[in-house]
Amino acid sequence: MAETTAMTAAKIESILQENRLFEPPLELAAKARISGMEAYRALVAEADADADGFWGRLARQELDWFRPFEQVLDWTNPPLARWFVGGRTNLCHNCLDRHLDGPRRNKTAILWEGEPGDVRRISYGELHREVCRFANALKARGISKGDLVALYMPMVPEAAIAMLACARIGACHSIVFGGFSAEALRDRLVDGQAKAVVTADGGFRKDRKVPLKRAVDAALAGGACPSVQSVFVVRRTGEPVTMVPGRDLLWHDAVAAVDDDCPAEAMDSEDRLFILYTSGSTGRPKGVVHTTAGYNLWAHLTFQWIFDIREDDVFWCTADVGWITGHSYIVYGPLSNGATTVMYEGAPRPSNPGAYWELIQKHGITIFYTAPTVIRAFMKSGRAMPDAFDMSSLRLLGTVGEPINPEAWMWYREVIGAGRCPIIDTWWQTETGGVMITPLPGATPTKPGSATLPLPGIAADVVDAEGNSVAVDEGGFLVVRRPWPGMMRTLHGDEQRFRKSYWEHIRPADGSHLYFAGDGARRDRDGYFWVMGRVDDVINVSGHRLGTMEIESALVSHPAVAEAAVVGRPDDLKGESIVAFVTLEAGRDGDDTLLVALRDHVGEEIGPIARPDAIRFSDALPKTRSGKIMRRILRAVAAGQEVSGDTSTLEDRSVLDGLRVPDGA
Ligand code: WTA
Numbered sequence: 153m154a155e156t157t158a159m160t161a162a163k164i165e166s167i168l169q170e171n172r173l174f175e176p177p178l179e180l181a182a183k184a185r186i187s188g189m190e191a192y193r194a195l196v197a198e199a200d201a202d203a204d205g206f207w208g209r210l211a212r213q214e215l216d217w218f219r220p221f222e223q224v225l226d227w228t229n230p231p232l233a234r235w236f237v238g239g240r241t242n243l244c245h246n247c248l249d250r251h252l253d254g255p256r257r258n259k260t261a262i263l264w265e266g267e268p269g270d271v272r273r274i275s276y277g278e279l280h281r282e283v284c285r286f287a288n289a290l291k292a293r294g295i296s297k298g299d300l301v302a303l304y305m306p307m308v309p310e311a312a313i314a315m316l317a318c319a320r321i322g323a324c325h326s327i328v329f330g331g332f333s334a335e336a337l338r339d340r341l342v343d344g345q346a347k348a349v350v351t352a353d354g355g356f357r358k359d360r361k362v363p364l365k366r367a368v369d370a371a372l373a374g375g376a377c378p379s380v381q382s383v384f385v386v387r388r389t390g391e392p393v394t395m396v397p398g399r400d401l402l403w404h405d406a407v408a409a410v411d412d413d414c415p416a417e418a419m420d421s422e423d424r425l426f427i428l429y430t431s432g433s434t435g436r437p438k439g440v441v442h443t444t445a446g447y448n449l450w451a452h453l454t455f456q457w458i459f460d461i462r463e464d465d466v467f468w469c470t471a472d473v474g475w476i477t478g479h480s481y482i483v484y485g486p487l488s489n490g491a492t493t494v495m496y497e498g499a500p501r502p503s504n505p506g507a508y509w510e511l512i513q514k515h516g517i518t519i520f521y522t523a524p525t526v527i528r529a530f531m532k533s534g535r536a537m538p539d540a541f542d543m544s545s546l547r548l549l550g551t552v553g554e555p556i557n558p559e560a561w562m563w564y565r566e567v568i569g570a571g572r573c574p575i576i577d578t579w580w581q582t583e584t585g586g587v588m589i590t591p592l593p594g595a596t597p598t599k600p601g602s603a604t605l606p607l608p609g610i611a612a613d614v615v616d617a618e619g620n621s622v623a624v625d626e627g628g629f630l631v632v633r634r635p636w637p638g639m640m641r642t643l644h645g646d647e648q649r650f651r652k653s654y655w656e657h658i659r660p661a662d663g664s665h666l667y668f669a670g671d672g673a674r675r676d677r678d679g680y681f682w683v684m685g686r687v688d689d690v691i692n693v694s695g696h697r698l699g700t701m702e703i704e705s706a707l708v709s710h711p712a713v714a715e716a717a718v719v720g721r722p723d724d725l726k727g728e729s730i731v732a733f734v735t736l737e738a739g740r741d742g743d744d745t746l747l748v749a750l751r752d753h754v755g756e757e758i759g760p761i762a763r764p765d766a767i768r769f770s771d772a773l774p775k776t777r778s779g780k781i782m783r784r785i786l787r788a789v790a791a792g793q794e795v796s797g798d799t800s801t802l803e804d805r806s807v808l809d810g811l812r813v814p815d816g817a
Contacts, residue, residue: 184594195608230665242416244320247487267356287317288410297322301347306355310672322417330472332759336369348382352390404447421445430582432698433688450638454586455485468494469521476582509541521550522693550576553695558600579603585638615766619660632672691720706757721790731767731790742769
């Protein structure tokens with residue numbers, strides 16, 4: 153971790169120059185749920201004075217309980233937390249059933265637009281019925297409370313329906329992003345011991361059809377995942393599919409065979425709700441575990457606070473349900489609040505580059521939440537495209553997934569928001585369940601490039617390796633000092649790794665437990681957080697989180713490769729791009745054919761998002777005398793910088809001469 157301080161110092165320099173401040177629009181502030189900084193500070197003070205009282209009050213107020221909880225938080229055995237102990241509730245009930253008694257029954261819950269332009273509006277009443285049906289279809293296949301159901305889906309309403317159906321009957325879902333390969337899917341199915349898979353014949357992705365069912369077949373081939381007994385297949389693209397008798401069934405047939413009466417299971421607050429795999433700095437992807445009540449409260453509250461949601465809002469988050477952003481802000485946060493959530497199957501693509509802006513105009517979208525990489529891509533192609541659409545319905549703009557550079561922030565504000573909409577830069581992670589550091593639209597003055605302040609109750613800080621808060625404007629590690637309801641509970645099947653990855657890097661002398669996020673940050677004199685990116689071996693490519701070790705393992709599994717080291721290189725569009733340094737087995741030539749073969753190989757092992765942008769063949773990699781690859785050096789080489797700092801531990805200095813990455817290689 154210490155290796156990264158040099159990198160962050162340069163970034164600190166550049167953001168220290170940023171002095172612009174934007175106050176919340178007066179009209180918005182006047183009507184906001186959290187109106188003005190006084191109101192924000194009052195909530196912070198309430199939470200700081202009595203955290204249990206604060207969370208307990210909100211949990212009782214915001215969620216329906218089948219049985220009240222007896223204790224707000226059990227933190228007697230940190231870092232293992234238990235929230236709302238003894239309570240019983242159901243996330244699906246909170247997202248659907250409780251909205252059915254009034255006018256929301258007929259309100260649009262999901263407004264879905266398919267890539268070819270087909271539209272579905274599903275009301276809360278209809279969604280409830282469809283969820284109950286699919287829940288019964290799962291039950292008919294012997295799936296019950298505690299079982300794991302994997303979803304490998306395109307962005308169709310059935311993805312949300314399947315999630316909610318799992319939550320309804322207490323099955324735990326594990327969504328695998330539809331862009332991951334069959335290999336990656338197989339690993340996750342085996343790790344979670346999935347009993348069923350929900351998929352589709354295919355999905356549309358940027359003018360192509362992706363054959364999802366075929367990938368599921370490949371993942372299950374040869375009895376690789378014996379736990380999987382059922383595969384549900386949604387018809388979407390019309391691709392031909394092979395159905396394995398006794399195992400595979402069409403969604404359509406499955407729901408036709410059952411009725412729509414399915415009571416929501418009374419789940420213990422701490423019953424497992426979902427597993428979501430994410431990349432870490434070592435080894436295989438980590439299965440982040442979230443549980444029922446705490447996650448529900450956090451997705452619900454953050455959505456309500458951050459987007460200052462009103463009854464007539466049309467909210468659109470452009471993420472995929474395969475990522476945490478899709479879980480919390482396409483499905484659970486919006487529905488728990490009775491909001492209208494837009495789900496879009498497509499993406500801007502050559503045949504329709506204006507798709508996003510057209511959608512905002514067409515559906516009168518009021519709140520738009522996307523990733524900085526999307527904004528940078530549009531910025532590059534100029535403002536004529538967005539200017540051609542009427543986006544006056546917008547009132548709030550959010551970003552998530554990676555640091556946003558001040559230029560992109562300003563462009564977003566001026567061009568998409570017409571200078572009228574607050575920019576809400578939200579920092580959080582798969583592990584945190586929901587947003588942690590963010591402006592509140594009716595309260596927080598914003599600065600371009602800063603995620604501003606922690607939400608009430610969130611004890612975020614920037615510290616040194618011993619857990620001491622660092623001085624103003626000094627870089628350090630981003631941590632959270634107190635537990636919060638939406639925190640991950642463990643890593644599936646690997647409590648040791650959970651402890652080690654998040655709770656043991658930073659060890660304060662007083663023995664308290666700090667959650668270490670893996671990010672570097674700095675706080676300015678106003679207490680604003682400036683998140684600077686990962687300080688571990690995780691890279692962030694277009695808002696997608698990838699472990700360099702995972703990509704290295706994929707490369708090394710190719711017969712031509714002896715050794716590989718992967719680093720991120722700063723990229724104007726994607727935030728970071730993937731650069732791989734590879735040494736080959738004796739007798740292999742590093743030619744263009746091999747280069748293409750290696751990129752494809754990584755695509756097959758993990759998925760297209762992990763394909764290296766550049767591969768540099770080299771005779772040797774820079775190592776310490778103890779054989780550790782010196783990534784700091786490789787990062788500098790990849791970025792085209794002089795190798796500075798201490799290289800005295802480098803075993804063989806001549807290795808440096810053989811490394812240089814040709815652009816676009
Ligand atoms: C990065 C996505 C700067 C960060 C919700 C974090 C950000 C990782 C921001 C989590 C932001 C996310 N500013 N960096 N606003 N939001 N990150 O688990 O490095 O896919 O640790 O969750 O994304 O990625 P994940």
